[in-house]
Amino acid sequence: MKLGDDVEAAIHCAAMLAGIDGDGTLPGNAMAEAFGLSPSYLFKHLKALTAAKLLESVPGPAGGYRLARSADRITLLDIVLAAEGREPAFRCGEIRQKGSKALDPSAYVKPCGINVAMLKAERAYRAALAETRLSDIVADFTATADRRVVAASCTFVAQNQRPQNSRTRSERKTS
Amino acid sequence: MKLGDDVEAAIHCAAMLAGIDGDGTLPGNAMAEAFGLSPSYLFKHLKALTAAKLLESVPGPAGGYRLARSADRITLLDIVLAAEGREPAFRCGEIRQKGSKALDPSAYVKPCGINVAMLKAERAYRAALAETRLSDIVADFTATADRRVVAASCTFVAQNQRPQNSRTRSERKTS
Numbered sequence: 001m002k003l004g005d006d007v008e009a010a011i012h013c014a015a016m017l018a019g020i021d022g023d024g025t026l027p028g029n030a031m032a033e034a035f036g037l038s039p040s041y042l043f044k045h046l047k048a049l050t051a052a053k054l055l056e057s058v059p060g061p062a063g064g065y066r067l068a069r070s071a072d073r074i075t076l077l078d079i080v081l082a083a084e085g086r087e088p089a090f091r092c093g094e095i096r097q098k099g100s101k102a103l104d105p106s107a108y109v110k111p112c113g114i115n116v117a118m119l120k121a122e123r124a125y126r127a128a129l130a131e132t133r134l135s136d137i138v139a140d141f142t143a144t145a146d147r148r149v150v151a152a153s154c155t156f157v158a159q160n161q162r163p164q165n166s167r168t169r170s171e172r173k174t175s
Numbered sequence: 176m177k178l179g180d181d182v183e184a185a186i187h188c189a190a191m192l193a194g195i196d197g198d199g200t201l202p203g204n205a206m207a208e209a210f211g212l213s214p215s216y217l218f219k220h221l222k223a224l225t226a227a228k229l230l231e232s233v234p235g236p237a238g239g240y241r242l243a244r245s246a247d248r249i250t251l252l253d254i255v256l257a258a259e260g261r262e263p264a265f266r267c268g269e270i271r272q273k274g275s276k277a278l279d280p281s282a283y284v285k286p287c288g289i290n291v292a293m294l295k296a297e298r299a300y301r302a303a304l305a306e307t308r309l310s311d312i313v314a315d316f317t318a319t320a321d322r323r324v325v326a327a328s329c330t331f332v333a334q335n336q337r338p339q340n341s342r343t344r345s346e347r348k349t350s
Contacts (some may be wrong), residue, residue, distance in 0.1 A: 001255070001259050001264040002176070002264055003264045003265045008268055011289045012271065035271070036274045037273075087177075089176040091178070091180075092183060093183055095184060095187060095210040096324070098211030100209075101208075101327060101331060102211075103323050103324060104323075107321040109321070110320060110321060113316050114187065117251060117311075118182075118251070121303035121307070123303075124302070125297065125303070127299070128296035128299035128300070129293075132295075132296070136292075137288055140288045140292075146282040149271070
C-alpha cells in the first residue's frame, strides 16, 4: 500500500497557505521553490486541491493560491481524498465469484466478508485522518518545530504572499 | 491510495486453507481455479505469504499449501503486510528540507509533524486490521454467507485437499 508523493506536497502547501495574512495568495511557483518540487508537478496537484474546493486559485499577475476555508475546517482526510481520490484502498474484485465453479450471481448478493472487514479498517484510518485539522498541524509546527525553521517559513510566506486587491490598495495609497 | 489486488487473493486463499482437515495441503493450482486467477500470478503471492511464515509450502506431487499456524493466530494485518510489504503507506520525502531556502540539516532533526500525523492514522488502520483474525473471517463466512456458497466452498476444499503423508497412509493400508 502506498500513498502518492502528492499527499506530502499537498499537506505542506496547505499548511503554508494557512500562514498567509488575510485574503492574500501565494504563487504556486513559490511553493514549488520552497519544497524543491517541479512547478508543473505541483500545479497539477494544486489543481486537484482547488477542484476539491480546499484551495482557491486567484488568476492574474497578482494571483496565486489560498485556502478556500479556514484551516480549522480542513482535515488531513479532506486533503488525502482530494489528492488521492475517494475510492477505498481495498478494491474488491469479487474473485469469490470468478472461479470455474462459481454459482449463480444470486448466491453472492451479500457483500463478501473480507471486503467488509477491509473497509472497516479503512474507516478507522479515515476517522483518524479526519481527527487532525490543518490548524492542528500548523499549531504543532509553530509550537514544536525548530525555531529556525519556523522563522524561515514565516519569512518565506511574508516575502512571497500577495495581498489581494493589491493594485487597488496601491492605487489608494497614491490617490 | 490503493492496495494491490494481491491482498484480496491472499486473504481468500488463506481463508480457504483454514478449511483444510488436519495437516493436509491444497495445491496452488486449485486455489487459482477457485478464484479465476492465473496460477503464475497466484504462485508469486503464495510465495510471499510463505516467506512471511503465514503459509507452509509442502513440495512434491502430493504437496501444496497450508497455514503455518492456526487461523486464530493470523490477522488481516499479518496478511496485508506479507502481501504489500511493511513500509508505511505515507512515505515522507522530507520535502520540508529540499527547497532552495533549506536550512542546515540540524534544523530538521525533529520529525516532521505531517509525517507524525499521517503515521498516527496508519497505526489506527493497522490496529483495526490486527483486530480481525483469519478465524473471524472464516467464522463469519460460515455463519452468514449464502448457504450455497458455504456448501460449494466446503466441497471444493474436501475434493482438492491432499492429506499429508498420504503415501505413508496408503502404504499402511496395503501393508
